[in-house]
Amino acid sequence: MRKQIAAANWKMNLTLAQGEQLLDEIIAAPHSLSNNQLAVFAVPFPYLTMAQQKLSGKQNVFVAAQNCYSKKSGAYTGEVSVEMLQSIGIQYVVLGHSERREYFNESNHFLAEKVNICLEYNITPIFCCGEPLHIREADTQNEFVGKQLEESLFHLSAGQITKVVIAYEPIWAIGTGKTASNEQAQEMHAFIRQQFAAKYGEAVANEISILYGGSVKANNASAIFAQPDVDGGLVGGASLIANDFTAIINALK
Numbered sequence: 001m002r003k004q005i006a007a008a009n010w011k012m013n014l015t016l017a018q019g020e021q022l023l024d025e026i027i028a029a030p031h032s033l034s035n036n037q038l039a040v041f042a043v044p045f046p047y048l049t050m051a052q053q054k055l056s057g058k059q060n061v062f063v064a065a066q067n068c069y070s071k072k073s074g075a076y077t078g079e080v081s082v083e084m085l086q087s088i089g090i091q092y093v094v095l096g097h098s099e100r101r102e103y104f105n106e107s108n109h110f111l112a113e114k115v116n117i118c119l120e121y122n123i124t125p126i127f128c129c130g131e132p133l134h135i136r137e138a139d140t141q142n143e144f145v146g147k148q149l150e151e152s153l154f155h156l157s158a159g160q161i162t163k164v165v166i167a168y169e170p171i172w173a174i175g176t177g178k179t180a181s182n183e184q185a186q187e188m189h190a191f192i193r194q195q196f197a198a199k200y201g202e203a204v205a206n207e208i209s210i211l212y213g214g215s216v217k218a219n220n221a222s223a224i225f226a227q228p229d230v231d232g233g234l235v236g237g238a239s240l241i242a243n244d245f246t247a248i249i250n251a252l253k
């Protein structure tokens with residue numbers, strides 16, 4: 001059975017003290033995670049160790065980095081390697097968030113290299129894909145997202161692809177308060193799963209968790225997560241509010 005995942009993406013927000021307080025509040029709030037449910041916290045690099053310590057021993061709770069570099073090590077000032085992340089016990093990395101694609105020019109091919117190095121080090125990539133508004137308006141979102149998957153992921157083996165988590169995030173719904181409708185989310189998630197089924201077979205496709213991202217809130221999470229091909233969410237704004245993110249964890253199916 002594929003995992004249902006509530007992933008918090010703090011982005012470039014919060015001081016250390018605010019991050020500590022947020023995690024303390026979420027830990028103290030009533031939530032329960034069953035065997036196939038996970039909560040993941042993608043925090044800024046300087047807070048990874050703090051978050052690891054606070055969440056250690058918590059069942060089905062993981063810390064993620066928000067990025068990594070594609071090379072093993074060397075003269076890349078300012079970058080963070082997967083080996084470094086592995087050495088502090090990190091098991092998840094968000095890759096290819098639309099903000100990184102847009103502001104830092106991350107291409108599908110560059111992301112393929114990052115996916116490879118994560119898998120080499122046994123770190124699960126949370127691979128983001130999703131179309132901008134003009135593509136949605138032209139109704140070519142399937143081609144757009146299909147190309148992102150093909151160019152960054154389809155070189156992987158069936159054994160490798162089941163270690164990748166997908167986050168579909170329509171760019172027009174990120175931080176805008178505009179969520180894709182439940183139907184739009186389901187339609188795209190089903191399309192993504194079909195692409196994996198066509199490439200790797202149905203059984204493999206059914207193992208892959210596909211999260212929805214883009215203005216997931218406490219009051220819409222259950223309805224979105226209830227869609228058959230939606231396996232949880234990648235959550236920005238609402239993950240910064242303890243009560244809201246707790247409600248989102250509790251909305252997992």
Ligand code: PGA
Pocket residue numbers: 009169173174175176177213214215216234235236237238
């Ligand atoms: P949002 O961000 O929930 O604030 O829309 C989601 C994301 O960018 O991962």
